[in-house]
Every structure is written in C-alpha cells, then in structure tokens.
Amino acid sequence: MPPMPPEDVVESTPLDAANAPETGFTVVGIGASAGGLEAFTQLLGNLPADTGMAVVLVQHLDPNHDSMLSDILGRATPMSVETATDGVAVAPNQVYVIPPNTILTLEGGQLRLRPRDASQRLHKPIDTFFESLARDRGHNTIGVVLSGGDSDGSLGLEAIKAAGGITLAQSEASAQVSSMPHMAIATGQVDFVQPPAKIAATLTRLSRHPYVSRPVAEPPDTAASETAASDTAAPETAAVVGETETLAAIFALLKASSRVDFSQYKLTTIKRRILRRMALHHIEQIDRYRQYLQETPAEVQALYQEILINVTSFFRDAGAFDRLKKEVFPALLRDSQKLTPEGQRDLPLRIWVAGCSTGEEAYSIAICLLEFLAHQPQRPSIQIFATDVSEQSIKIARQGIYLPAKVADVSADRLQRFFVPVEGGYQINKLVRELCLFARQNLIGDPPFSRLDLISCRNVLIYFGSALQKKVLPMFHYGLKPGGFLMLGSSETVGEFTDLFAMLDLQHKIYAKQSSARRLNLDLGESSPDRQATATPFTYQEPRPTPDLYSAADQVVLSHYGPVGVVVNGQLDILQFRGQTSAYLEPAPGRASLNLLTMAKDSLRLDLRTALYQAKQLSQPVHKTGSLREGDRLCPVAIDVLPFQPAAEGETCFLVLFATGSGDRDGDAQGEAGGATPTLTPDTPAPEHQ
Structure with a gap:
C-alpha cells in the first residue's frame, strides 16, 4: 500500500502549486465492486492509449489486505497504470487505481487520499469520488458504474450529470453482479447502458467530440437575450449571428413544447446543456442539432429535462435546517399565536418550496417542522406547497418513493420515524406526505402563493439571468x-x-422580510415580444391511439402469444390497455393519472422503470423478471418492453407485457445487453441513449 499522511495532515495540506495539474482534459471515473476485475479488464483492454483522458478506477477493496489490482490491470492495457498516491496530479492517458482502506477524491486536479472512516454507517467510495470529480472538473467529467453488489455510484452519477458530465452503466446482463448497474439505471440519469467493450468504444468516440476534447468557451454569465442585446459587445461576426439565431430557434422549440421560455436563463448553463446533448448524439454543429430537434420531438423533451437537472438530497446543507429549527420556526410559531383571534385555532404555518425538484427539500422541511412542533405545547396545522416546472419531477415527488442510495445519509432515527420500507427503496410516510401539496408551476409566469410564512428557493436563482432574478425576488416579497x-x-x-x-444568516442565506416603501412591479407575464425567440414555431401534437398504432401493437402481441399489457408513449402515458391488467396496475390515490409508473403496483415499479429505461436506451426489446407481492409472498413476473413505431416517422411507443411465472426464457441476456448497433456517421445520432 502506498504511503499516506495521517488524516489531519491530509485535510490541512494545501494543494501543491509546483505540481499544478494540466487542465482542460476530461477525467473518467470508473466504479465497481464484486465482479469489477473482469469488467475493468474488458473495458481497459478495448480502450486506446491515446484518448487524451485520464482514467481513475475506484474498486471496493478489502481494507485489511494489499491490492494487486494495478499490476493485473497493467497487463490489460497499453496505458500506464499506477496506484493513486496523495497529491499526484492526474494526467491524460494515465490510469490511477484506488489503494485499499482509503477514500479518494479529486481536488484542484490532484488526487487526495484520506483513511477510511470505520465509524461511517455506509462506505460509499465511488459516490464520494464521483461527487468530488463533478465539483472539480465540471462538464469535463465522465462517470461509469460497472459490476457490483450495492447502490454505490448512483448518487455520484447524478452529480456528474448535473455538472454537465456524461454517465454510463454496464448492462445488467453482462455484469457478474448487477445490483450496482441496476440501481444506477433506475435513477434515470444514465446516458448509455452497454457491456464493457462497448463502453470502451463509446468513450473513444466521445473523446473525439469537441465537448469532451477541449474546454467549452465561457460566454458572459448573463441571460441569452441580454447577451444578444448588449450594446458593448464586440462586433458580431457572421458565425456569432448564426449561432444567436440558432439558439433563438432552439428556445422557440422548447417554448412550443413546454410553455417555458428559456431565453432569459443564463446562457452559460443553456449552452452547456445543449453541447452535452450534441456530444451524446455525436453532432458537432449547433445548426445540425437544431435540425435534429425539429425532426425529433422526443429530443426536444430530452433537452427540456436536461436543462432542468438539479442535484438535490434530503437535508442538504444540514446547518440550514438546524437554523430553521433554532431561529425561524420559533419566530413563526410566536407570530402565529400572536395573530390568531382569541378563542380560535392557531393560524396554519404556510410554506412554499419553489423549485422543489423531486421532493426531498419539501419533505426535509416537513420533517424538521414536525420534529420542532413535537416539543411545543401548541401545534398549528401545516401547509407546504411544493412546485416545480418539471412535471416528471412532480410525479416522483408525489409518490415519495426513493432508492436506498437517496436515503443513505438520513439518520436511522428519522428513517424509522418518517419513512416506510417498500420494494426497491423507502417511501415517505403518510403523515409527512399529507402535509405537502405538489404542483407544476412555472415560477416565471404563473401567479405566486401568498400569505406565506417561509419560502425556500434554493439553487434555482443561479440558473436565471439578472432580469429574471429581478422579477422573482419582488414576487417572493409580495408572497x-x-x-x-x-x-x-x-x-x-x-x-x-x-x-x-434583511440578512438573518449569511452562511445559510436566510433572510427576513422587511417592509419597504419601494413600489413593486410584479411582472408575472411572459417575456416581452422583443425578447422572445423569432424562429418558426414548432407545434407538437399529442400522441393519440390511431388505427396504425392498434394494428402495429396487435402484430407485436400476436407474436408473443397474447400476454396482457399496455401501450405507452415516450412519456410513459398509457395509450391503450390490452387484456386484464388489474393484477399489475391499479389507480393511484390522489389526482387521476394514466402514467404507467404511477399506476404500477409498488413491488413492480423499480424493475419496470429499469426495463423501460433500458428499452429507451437500446431501442430494442428488453426482458426482465420482477416481483409481484401477493399477501405475504412474492411471485415472479416476466416484464417485456418492446419499442415500436406505429407510423414510419411517428413517435416511438412501447408495448409493455406482463406474465406471471418464472420469468425465464431464452434470449434474456440478448434482450438486456443489446444486439447489433447500426453504423454511425458523424451526423447520425447514436441510438443507444435517451
């Protein structure tokens, strides 16, 4: 094992300025556990020595034994392989391997080691490294999860994707132990699902794309419309004018699809999201990508969701929640009691979580408030309004079901009191869920809530240009x-x-409302006409069942001997029921929904989500065996997801079939690992990702 300084020295040692790392190249983080050696060997054996990327391998290792992993892998690749040492600067075309009994991070382009903390409830070295990679390298990051037996790496992949990086996972059928790839895929944040040899080919292809091979130029940190209108900007070249017009056309496509105007979001963020999508499709010219968007409605939706990506977690920035319990909640309780007419119940505490993403922030505030009120003699009612512009995020938030990795940092006491174990993870208990009302809302254009005691809007304004921030903050004051x-x-x-x-807490950015003589201009409408995109509008038509769809589905069903199932569109909304599906699907409580994942029974949901995601990624049939709970026992259920197009140029739909039984049949491995891949040209989008 390489020498490593004591923990207190590691934490306080500054980065070595003399060993300043080269910047601008991409670092690939690869994580694995059980079965990782075979996957590492296959991947590195097919990866050229001149990709220009650094590779860091994070393997779960026995803390009490030396590792020979570097020596073994050194024989599988022409690249130089070395065991990571503290303070070494990563370099292109080099492979670094984590040593045993350590935590590895990347800081300032240098690898940092510290001893593993034996007191930690969960050991997550892959998540830890991936998250440090995202912080340090931003979009110059690629994360890969290979074979392994837990959920390590899932949260790290989310952080990498949110930073603009690219994510891959080994296909379950090709992994010796599939739990880690399975949990990563289930997050919905994986760009490519492939066996190790194809992952190597994808990394090679990505290494040649400008988004990966060179730094992205940083435009001024302002809104797109402001940048275009700046009087002080340098004279625009024909290329700049062309790019501005192309961006305006892309904004128009997004607005026509989602009713959200992104033209006043920060241009830096928007361009990075667009360039990332271009890299996934191997498109190098932005005008070619605009054409692809016009031809492919599903890609418009994918770009929309990409722009809205945000990393969130339960009790993120724990100190902020401590301040709520010590300073904010006591003040709100005093005001509630003071303003309540004598003889009546206390006024409810009204809280708005704006930009709630998938719900962790809203539920965290609800749990903290319940913990605080448990020690108070008077307990007013609670109303928490949680909104987000992403309908997809709102659906997840309403269900309140999270993968084990999402609750890994929740204390054992809170996990027991406020969560319920379910198939594939944990669900927020009914008491907490009933405090939170989730709804889709466009913060820019929709009316705000009012008579609020607390507004939480964390890590949303950073994506807005200054003009939007000047609209939103007075609106918060009004509410x-x-x-x-x-x-x-x-x-x-x-x-x-x-x-x-007025500033209440500088560190955690908590403010108190002040009365003001300023006349507030609450502009809740859309952007002014001169700031709107001027491209030709792109009109969506909702996919509807047509005779072509029914006949195409009939042909697929007949070839599979008539099992029950449903036909869904790309958003997983059910277009047609085929046979009696009540054993597998049921209406969910609350607002009516025909979304397949919302209607799926709890025990099926995780495996169904993974199968659907892989079918989208691979553009080919996927077979998976799930479990259906019947009383006290679990029955195996075969799940088949078959992509098809009811019309020659229509949207891809999916036929989802269920059959109770063993779930085993010939061709399972082929269905999950994928078959032949179409030949790609520089202008041909890769078919293996969403």
Missing part, C-alpha cells in the same frame, strides 16, 4: 407575510433588494 422568511441557496443572494430582505 410573504410581514415577519416571513426567505431561504436561498448557499451561492445565491437577494442582490439589489436589500431594502426588501
């Missing part, structure tokens, strides 16, 4: 009661509106 509070993200401020909000 708060006198004495109300506003909580922002750690890198956000109220800007010029210091007369509207």
Whole structure:
C-alpha cells in the first residue's frame, strides 16, 4: 500500500502549486465492486492509449489486505497504470487505481487520499469520488458504474450529470453482479447502458467530440437575450449571428413544447446543456442539432429535462435546517399565536418550496417542522406547497418513493420515524406526505402563493439571468407575510433588494422580510415580444391511439402469444390497455393519472422503470423478471418492453407485457445487453441513449 499522511495532515495540506495539474482534459471515473476485475479488464483492454483522458478506477477493496489490482490491470492495457498516491496530479492517458482502506477524491486536479472512516454507517467510495470529480472538473467529467453488489455510484452519477458530465452503466446482463448497474439505471440519469467493450468504444468516440476534447468557451454569465442585446459587445461576426439565431430557434422549440421560455436563463448553463446533448448524439454543429430537434420531438423533451437537472438530497446543507429549527420556526410559531383571534385555532404555518425538484427539500422541511412542533405545547396545522416546472419531477415527488442510495445519509432515527420500507427503496410516510401539496408551476409566469410564512428557493436563482432574478425576488416579497422568511441557496443572494430582505444568516442565506416603501412591479407575464425567440414555431401534437398504432401493437402481441399489457408513449402515458391488467396496475390515490409508473403496483415499479429505461436506451426489446407481492409472498413476473413505431416517422411507443411465472426464457441476456448497433456517421445520432 502506498504511503499516506495521517488524516489531519491530509485535510490541512494545501494543494501543491509546483505540481499544478494540466487542465482542460476530461477525467473518467470508473466504479465497481464484486465482479469489477473482469469488467475493468474488458473495458481497459478495448480502450486506446491515446484518448487524451485520464482514467481513475475506484474498486471496493478489502481494507485489511494489499491490492494487486494495478499490476493485473497493467497487463490489460497499453496505458500506464499506477496506484493513486496523495497529491499526484492526474494526467491524460494515465490510469490511477484506488489503494485499499482509503477514500479518494479529486481536488484542484490532484488526487487526495484520506483513511477510511470505520465509524461511517455506509462506505460509499465511488459516490464520494464521483461527487468530488463533478465539483472539480465540471462538464469535463465522465462517470461509469460497472459490476457490483450495492447502490454505490448512483448518487455520484447524478452529480456528474448535473455538472454537465456524461454517465454510463454496464448492462445488467453482462455484469457478474448487477445490483450496482441496476440501481444506477433506475435513477434515470444514465446516458448509455452497454457491456464493457462497448463502453470502451463509446468513450473513444466521445473523446473525439469537441465537448469532451477541449474546454467549452465561457460566454458572459448573463441571460441569452441580454447577451444578444448588449450594446458593448464586440462586433458580431457572421458565425456569432448564426449561432444567436440558432439558439433563438432552439428556445422557440422548447417554448412550443413546454410553455417555458428559456431565453432569459443564463446562457452559460443553456449552452452547456445543449453541447452535452450534441456530444451524446455525436453532432458537432449547433445548426445540425437544431435540425435534429425539429425532426425529433422526443429530443426536444430530452433537452427540456436536461436543462432542468438539479442535484438535490434530503437535508442538504444540514446547518440550514438546524437554523430553521433554532431561529425561524420559533419566530413563526410566536407570530402565529400572536395573530390568531382569541378563542380560535392557531393560524396554519404556510410554506412554499419553489423549485422543489423531486421532493426531498419539501419533505426535509416537513420533517424538521414536525420534529420542532413535537416539543411545543401548541401545534398549528401545516401547509407546504411544493412546485416545480418539471412535471416528471412532480410525479416522483408525489409518490415519495426513493432508492436506498437517496436515503443513505438520513439518520436511522428519522428513517424509522418518517419513512416506510417498500420494494426497491423507502417511501415517505403518510403523515409527512399529507402535509405537502405538489404542483407544476412555472415560477416565471404563473401567479405566486401568498400569505406565506417561509419560502425556500434554493439553487434555482443561479440558473436565471439578472432580469429574471429581478422579477422573482419582488414576487417572493409580495408572497410573504410581514415577519416571513426567505431561504436561498448557499451561492445565491437577494442582490439589489436589500431594502426588501434583511440578512438573518449569511452562511445559510436566510433572510427576513422587511417592509419597504419601494413600489413593486410584479411582472408575472411572459417575456416581452422583443425578447422572445423569432424562429418558426414548432407545434407538437399529442400522441393519440390511431388505427396504425392498434394494428402495429396487435402484430407485436400476436407474436408473443397474447400476454396482457399496455401501450405507452415516450412519456410513459398509457395509450391503450390490452387484456386484464388489474393484477399489475391499479389507480393511484390522489389526482387521476394514466402514467404507467404511477399506476404500477409498488413491488413492480423499480424493475419496470429499469426495463423501460433500458428499452429507451437500446431501442430494442428488453426482458426482465420482477416481483409481484401477493399477501405475504412474492411471485415472479416476466416484464417485456418492446419499442415500436406505429407510423414510419411517428413517435416511438412501447408495448409493455406482463406474465406471471418464472420469468425465464431464452434470449434474456440478448434482450438486456443489446444486439447489433447500426453504423454511425458523424451526423447520425447514436441510438443507444435517451
């Protein structure tokens, strides 16, 4: 094992300036556990020595034994392979391997080692490294999860994708132990699902794309419309004018599809998301990508979801929640009691979580508030409104079901009191769920909530240009009661509106509403016409069952001997029921929905989600065996997902078939690992990702 300084020295040692790392190249983090040696060998054996990328391998190792992994892998690749040492600067075309009994991170382009903490409840070295990789390299990051027996790496892949990086997972059929790839795929954040040899080919192809092979130029940190209208900008070349017009056309496509105007979001963020999608499809010219968007409605939806990606977690920034319990909640309770007419119940505490993503923030606030009120003699009712512009995120939030990796950092006490174990993870208990009302809302254009005690809007304003921030902050002031509070993200401020909000906690960005003589201009409408995109509108038509769809589905069903199932579109909304599906699907409580994952029974949902995601990724049939709970026992259920197009140029639909039984049949491995891949040209989108 290589020498490593004591833990206190590692934490305090500054990065070696003399050993300053080369920047601008991509670092590939690869994580594995059981079965990882075979996968590492296959991947590295098919990876050229001149990709220009650094590769860091994080393997779950026995903490009490030396590792020969570097020596073994050194014989499988022409690249130089070395065991990571503290302070070494990563370099292109080099492979670094984690040593046993350590935690590995990347800081300032240098690998840092510290001893493994034996007191930690869960050991997650892959998540830890991936998250540090995302922080340090941003979009110059690729994360790969290979064979392994737990969920390590899933959260790290989410962080990499949110930073603009690219994510891959080994196909379950090719993995010796499939749990780690399975849990990674189930997050919905994996770009490619492939066996190790094909992962190597994908990495090679990506290494040649400009998004990966060279740094992305950083435009001024402002909104797209402001950049285009700047009077002080340098004279625009024909290329710049062309790019501006192309971006305007892309904004128009997004707005026609989602009713959200992204033209005043920060251009830096939007361009990076667009370039990432271009890299996935191996498209190098932005005008070619605009054409692809016009031809492919599903890609417009994919780009829309890409722009809205945000990393969230339960009790993120724990200190902020401590301040809520010590400072904010006591003040709100005093005001509630003070303003309540004598003889009546206390006024409800009203909280708005704006930009709630998949619900972790809203549920965390609800849990903290319940913990606080448990020690108070008077307990007012609670109303928590949680909104997001992404309908997909809202659906997940309403269900309140999260993978084990998502609750890994939740304390054992909270896990027992506020969560219920379900198939494939944990669900927020009914008491907490009933406090939170989730709804889709466009923060820019839809009316705000009012008479609020607290607004939490963390890590949302950082994506807005200054013009949008100047719209939203006065709206928050309007929505708060006198004495109300506003909580922002750690890198956000109220800007010029210091007369509207007084700083309560600088570190955790908690503000108190101030009365102000300023006349507030609450502009809740869309952007002004001169700022709207001027491209030809792109009109969506909702996919509807047609005779072609029914006949195409009939042909597929007949070839599979008539099992029951459903036909769904790309958004997983059910277009047609085929046979009696009540054994597998049932209406969910609350708002009516025909979304397949919403209607699927709890025990089937995780395996069904994974199968659907792989079918989208591979564009070919996927077979998977799930479990259906019947009383106290679990029965195996065969799940088949078959992509098909009812019309020559129509949207891809999916036939999802269920059959109770062993679930075993010939061809399972072929169905999950994938068959032949169509030949790609530089302008041909790769078919293996969403």
